[in-house]
Amino acid sequence: MEALSQAITPPGISFPYKTNSSSHVPSHGLTSLILRKTRSPANPSPRISHTSLVRASAVQNTKTSIDLSDPDWKSKYERDFEQRFSIPHITDVLPDAEAIRSTFCLKMRSPTEDFVGGYPSDEEWHGYINNNDRVLLKVISYSSPTSAGAECIDPDCSWVEQWIHRAGPREKIYFKPEEVKAAIITCGGLCPGLNDVIRHIVITLEIYGVKNIVGIPFGYRGFSDKDLTEMPLSRKVVQNIHLSGGSLLGVSRGGPSVSEIVDSLEERGINMLFVLGGNGTHAGANAIHNECRKRKMKVAVVGVPKTIDNDILHMDKTFGFDTAVEEAQRAINSAYIEAHSAYHGIGVVKLMGRNSGFIAMQASLASGQVDICLIPEVPFNLHGPNGVLKHLKYLIETKGSAVICVAEGAGQNFLEKTNAKDASGNTVLGDFGVYIQQETKKYFKESSIPIDVKYIDPTYMIRAVRANASDGILCTVLGQNAVHGAFAGYSGITVGIINTHYAYLPIPEVIAYPKSVDPNSRMWHRCLTSTGQPDFI
Numbered sequence: 251m252e253a254l255s256q257a258i259t260p261p262g263i264s265f266p267y268k269t270n271s272s273s274h275v276p277s278h279g280l281t282s283l284i285l286r287k288t289r290s291p292a293n294p295s296p297r298i299s300h301t302s303l304v305r306a307s308a309v310q311n312t313k314t315s316i317d318l319s320d321p322d323w324k325s326k327y328e329r330d331f332e333q334r335f336s337i338p339h340i341t342d343v344l345p346d347a348e349a350i351r352s353t354f355c356l357k358m359r360s361p362t363e364d365f366v367g368g369y370p371s372d373e374e375w376h377g378y379i380n381n382n383d384r385v386l387l388k389v390i391s392y393s394s395p396t397s398a399g400a401e402c403i404d405p406d407c408s409w410v411e412q413w414i415h416r417a418g419p420r421e422k423i424y425f426k427p428e429e430v431k432a433a434i435i436t437c438g439g440l441c442p443g444l445n446d447v448i449r450h451i452v453i454t455l456e457i458y459g460v461k462n463i464v465g466i467p468f469g470y471r472g473f474s475d476k477d478l479t480e481m482p483l484s485r486k487v488v489q490n491i492h493l494s495g496g497s498l499l500g501v502s503r504g505g506p507s508v509s510e511i512v513d514s515l516e517e518r519g520i521n522m523l524f525v526l527g528g529n530g531t532h533a534g535a536n537a538i539h540n541e542c543r544k545r546k547m548k549v550a551v552v553g554v555p556k557t558i559d560n561d562i563l564h565m566d567k568t569f570g571f572d573t574a575v576e577e578a579q580r581a582i583n584s585a586y587i588e589a590h591s592a593y594h595g596i597g598v599v600k601l602m603g604r605n606s607g608f609i610a611m612q613a614s615l616a617s618g619q620v621d622i623c624l625i626p627e628v629p630f631n632l633h634g635p636n637g638v639l640k641h642l643k644y645l646i647e648t649k650g651s652a653v654i655c656v657a658e659g660a661g662q663n664f665l666e667k668t669n670a671k672d673a674s675g676n677t678v679l680g681d682f683g684v685y686i687q688q689e690t691k692k693y694f695k696e697s698s699i700p701i702d703v704k705y706i707d708p709t710y711m712i713r714a715v716r717a718n719a720s721d722g723i724l725c726t727v728l729g730q731n732a733v734h735g736a737f738a739g740y741s742g743i744t745v746g747i748i749n750t751h752y753a754y755l756p757i758p759e760v761i762a763y764p765k766s767v768d769p770n771s772r773m774w775h776r777c778l779t780s781t782g783q784p785d786f787i
Contacts, residue, residue: 318404327403327410335387335414337754338742340424340550343543347739349422352378353459354737379418379734385753387412387564399771414564417731417745417752424739425521425550427459432736433520434483436497437469437505437527437534441558442573443717443725444526445491445498450729451524451554452488458737464520465498469527470505470534473514480518492722495714503672508537515542515549522550522736528557529761530675532744536757539742550736553744553757554728558713561606561764564755565746569728571609572720574602574712578613581708582655586619589651592702596642596652596690600683600707603657604676605764610657615777621645621652622783624686626659627767628774630786632689638786639693646694646701656683658709683707727752 317323341347356377392400392407403410432455436444448465455463465481466472472480481499491498505511515523515538525535532553539551555562560571578601585597601610607625614620622638622645624630631637638654645652658679665680672678687705694701717725724747731745731752743754767774 316403323404324408324410328412331410331412335412335756335759337415337740337756338539338543340548340739340741343546344548347424347548349424349739350426352419352421352423352737353427354419354423354457354734356457377419378421379416381415381420381738383416383418384413385416385748385751387414387748389749398775399768414748415754417735417754419734420738423458423737425548425737428461430455430458430460430522431462431464431519432460432522432524433464433466433480433515433518434499434524435466435469435472435526436499436501436556437525437531438501438503438556439558440496440501440713441556441570442495442577442713442715443569443721444496444501444556445488445494446717446722446725447526447554447556447569447729447732448483448498449488449492450726451733452483453485454730454733455522456485458733464518468500468502469531470511471502472499473511474506492725493716495716505534508534508541511538512541512545512547516545516547521548522552524552524554524732524736526554526556528555528559529562529764531556532757532761535744536742536761539757542741550739550741552732552736552741554732555744555746555760558609559603559606559764560608561604561766562746563760563762563765565748565760565765566750567724567747569721569725570717572724573715573718574609575612575616576718577712577715578609578708579617581706581712582613582617582619582653585704585706586617586653588704589653589702592651592704594646594650594694594699594701596646596654596701596703598654598656598683598687598690598703598705600656600658600681600705600709602709602712604659604679606766607657607660608767610655610660611767611774611777614655615773615780618780619653620655620781621649622654623777623781624654624656624660625767626657626662628769630661632661632664632686633693636784636786638686639690641784641786642690643694643697643699646699654686656686658682661686 316327320326388401391409392402394400395402395405395407400407434448434451436448452463463483465483467478467481468475472478488498523538525531532555535551535553542549542551555565555568556570557568558570558574560568562568581599585599589595589597601613603609603626605626607627610623610625614623622641624638632639634640642652661682662679665682665685668678668680670678683705687703690703691701728745735743735745735754740754742757744757744760745752745754746760
């Protein structure tokens with residue numbers, strides 16, 4: 251995504267009010283309810299973004315701090331929030347765009363074949379979503395900033411309603427199905443559920459009546475590489491792809507410039523683009539959306555958030571996460587059996603999570619077999635009287651074995667820094683799993699205590715599996731709603747599940763910075779209760 255990153259400039263940020271929790275500070279004025287900043291020994295600066303890509307333009311125009319002395323500040327905040335979370339529509343730049351009755355007709359029970367004599371509709375069907383339907387973003391009213399996981403705007407934790415757009419089919423659409431050429435791309439790394447989303451985008455497009463559907467191979471790269479050709483897609487092609495892991499279309503990082511991509515869209519006649527990817531991919535999608543608006547092109551660009559780390563803002567979870575947690579159980583259980591069966595056995599499992607420790611935390615909580623869980627958001631010492639190794643020695647002396655689960659981004663402060671970047675602009679991390687294995691052996695050798703350490707890294711095994719039932723349902727609904735959003739004329743949006751409901755959000759608001767585990771959250775406290783580990787500080 252290096253070429254795409256040139257289109258996005260990180261904004262300035264100010265912090266008007268700090269809560270009693272060191273892990274929380276409100277954000278730059280009215281731009282966000284809470285900007286979580288997590289410091290760690292590896293990264294003493296606020297964990298806001300690891301590339302300029304994921305610091306998008308959400309906050310460029312709102313740098314004014316909240317004036318809490320203004321008696322009307324709450325209503326002003328709500329108005330600002332509504333404006334920020336309004337979703338772009340093609341009529342913003344093409345006011346004469348024609349709205350027609352929706353061709354999404356479930357009562358017909360079969361895909362629309364043609365439109366001779368007009369567009370069919372379910373006039374008496376009450377399954378459409380009204381454009382004014384909203385979903386509540388936050389559902390907990392905190393009474394104090396010191397409450398576990400509190401997200402407060404002011405010192406009194408005043409309740410402020412924050413509503414976002416409900417996802418689903420609209421009664422009016424802005425594209426004639428016979429004129430649509432839809433394209434799907436998958437970017438970044440593999441993730442369980444990619445094929446499920448592709449499948450349901452295609453199926454839903456066909457129900458609307460679209461016949462020209464293509465897949466762009468290998469992410470954004472497919473727009474510029476002349477050796478890569480479009481893949482025609484239909485229900486027949488995608489019918490069983492969800493039974494396998496990976497991506498039918500292939501994945502890659504990086505790609506051409508935004509201008510080159512939009513040029514390619516014009517040349518190919520593509521007017522619906524569905525982008526499956528994480529923060530960086532979504533930043534690219536937003537840049538493509540903006541360039542299309544600049545050129546006054548009638549193109550809908552819709553994202554589907556794909557990150558196995560679950561680090562997309564505002565959303566309950568992203569697809570692939572549940573599968574990753576479930577598959578991680580196998581690795582943790584194997585480590586437990588190895589450790590429990592050996593004399594002074596220690597099992598070390600490294601799971602995914604560059605900036606966010608959600609997989610490690612929830613996998614540890616689910617397994618009930620982990621004694622120590624280490625994540626990027628929570629600093630720790632390895633050595634010393636309160637260090638990890640001291641506690642590990644205590645576990646060997648009292649239990650006879652131990653299991654450690656670490657997120658890949660944990661403990662980077664102990665490793666030698668490199669300036670290496672991947673194609674997406676992410677810093678190449680050191681292998682903390684190997685490091686803690688080596689330090690553990692060294693520590694116990696110096697203590698003259700025999701141990702047997704087994705190290706398991708299941709990363710690529712987890713990424714490549716097919717989605718489980720929970721993720722399969724999530725992918726199905728995300729794919730369907732992505733198509734509904736595009737036909738409704740929305741662009742520059744992404745779709746996600748929020749408080750168990752599906753909603754559309756403007757892309758800049760979900761990629762401002764990676765979501766991370768709050769060390770003062772109830773979920774992290776539950777994990778600590780399960781492992782029984784101390785603070786390691």
